[in-house]
Amino acid sequence: MRNLNERAQEAKDKKAAIGPDVDLDTFTAEPVRHDYVHDLKKLPEKDRLRMIQAGIDAAESGRSGTYIQMDTAVVHSHAKQEGLEVIPIKEALKKYEWAREYYWKLVSVDADKYTAAAELHLHDGYVIRALPGTKAVWPVQACLYLDKDNISQYVHNMIIAEEGSELHVITGCATSPNLKRGLHVGISEFFVKKNAKLSFTMIHHWAEEVMVRPRSVGIVEEGGLFLNNYICMKPVKSLQMYPTTHLVGKGAVARFYSILVGSPGSEMDVGGRILLKAEDTRAEIIARAITNGGKIINRGDLVGEVAGVKAHLECKGLILNGGIIHAIPELQGKVDGVEMSHEAAVGKIAQEEIMYLMSRGLSEEEATSTIVRGFLSVDIPGLPPQLKAEIDRAVDLSSKDVM
């Protein structure tokens, strides 16, 4: 195989299959210096507040470890629990032979110009690994922060849940209050080994002129469980991603949940694809989208390749105050005996529901926000209570803005 750098060079002008094209040259990829912070409480308050909104707690209460990267620099990286590793990817690639085994294993470096640029400009990223049998008590938190105006941040993350382990990760992406424009490209590769359980919760908290191009692929082995939650309720200029997961071992399960809110001027193109490649695998994709003036394209694709697999896709959209929701659910059954279904709905809040709540004493406004809150609340089985609380908090914070 030719080396990664060569392949990246060749793909550096290759446009992505979907999503508006981003001119990478209008951003600066020059490394920015930020000092390493041993004590997270020493982070500037304005940044800490922004991080909290993305689920990152500088006090580290109820966390098993922390990784924080500002622009291109790692400012903190450590694990609190034995059996867990939180390492900057550049360090991991230098020090550990095993890290190379995973690097660009699932995402193709030459998939498009964004993957190529992530190889050519690599600004670090995290490697989070749970050693075999390790059960994380608390979630590990990771924050990818944009501070310098007009920066382009290229990160590469790898999460490895070794055999029989249990790992929960909350990733918050946020921008400093003074940043107006920026680009975030994040490569993520997830490895869920035999009988391991991984939950990955990503909360995006961008700004109005930020472009975001995550590229992520996961693989789940026999008996493994991968929960992938995504929440983006704040304005963003353009977000396009299509995370993909391969279920390759018997009984592997993947569940994707996403909550999107499109504000005026925002364009989100978010998908989810799960390929069911082994017997008894199961997959579920559940998406909730609300727009009050933004454009949301919500894709979902389930591919059943073996008999007996079960998969369901649910995609619901609510248009509150203008905007567009385009739901594109897809099912591909490639053999006899697959059981796959989808339901998609785009609509408005039913007057009947508003009036029902009003007859119980709520004002029209309170009734509407109660219905919106209900619409956005999805039960995610298997999520630890702290993460459930983080998601609820993010939804609460943002559903107020929606109204």
Next chain:
Amino acid sequence: MLLIEDLQVKLGEREVLRHIDLQINAGETHILFGPNGSGKTSLLMTIMGYPQYRVTAGKITFKGVDITNAPINERAKLGIGMSYQRPPTVHGLKTKQMVQICSSGRAVDIEGMAARMNFTDFLERDINAGFSGGEIKRSELLQLMAQKPDLLLFDEPESGVDLENISLIGTTISKLLQRDFQMEPGKTQVQRKRERTKMGLIITHTGFILDYVTADKGQVLFNGVLSCSNNPTDIFNCIKVMGYEECVKCAI
């Protein structure tokens, strides 16, 4: 007191209620009879304030306040509450949260009330999602127990309820309307009756509810017109034997 004077209501272009006069005094419960499509639900929805039921003439007064054009939530705040026949599902809103909403900030023992309504298992389920007819009725009553309205509107509270639960529904409604009999220290049953304040308007098709709830008056609604006002059991028996059309002739 609820006072309805010469009320006329249109739903879309169709006139659904004509020249309705109705007075329910504090402490009174009335039963509303009428064939399908006669306007019974329309009358309840109009009292509750659903805007698609357009009042074209007449007046509704509750507790001395003209509520003819008041929004639904203001009527709820004044003390009007309704038990719906087919309420909508609100996804993501748990029954428990809904009961909380009904209590509007008052401390209520939701678990205790749910246990009494045989409804504990439903508290964590989305309100009305997949509920059977009988479950809906129990959920509606649970909400009214928390809401504590002074005027209670029941739209066919016994429809779809199985035999096992019909007495639970019946006795609960009776309690909500202060029509149950029980020992209260220092009070005779006559006194309790005299001190009743709750008002009720109950739509019934089957009349089963009359086995559990005493009522002061029966009203028959026929083709959008309130045609008869009499002892509820008399009316029910007349309808059973003669049918609605014959029964309302007493008034015409």
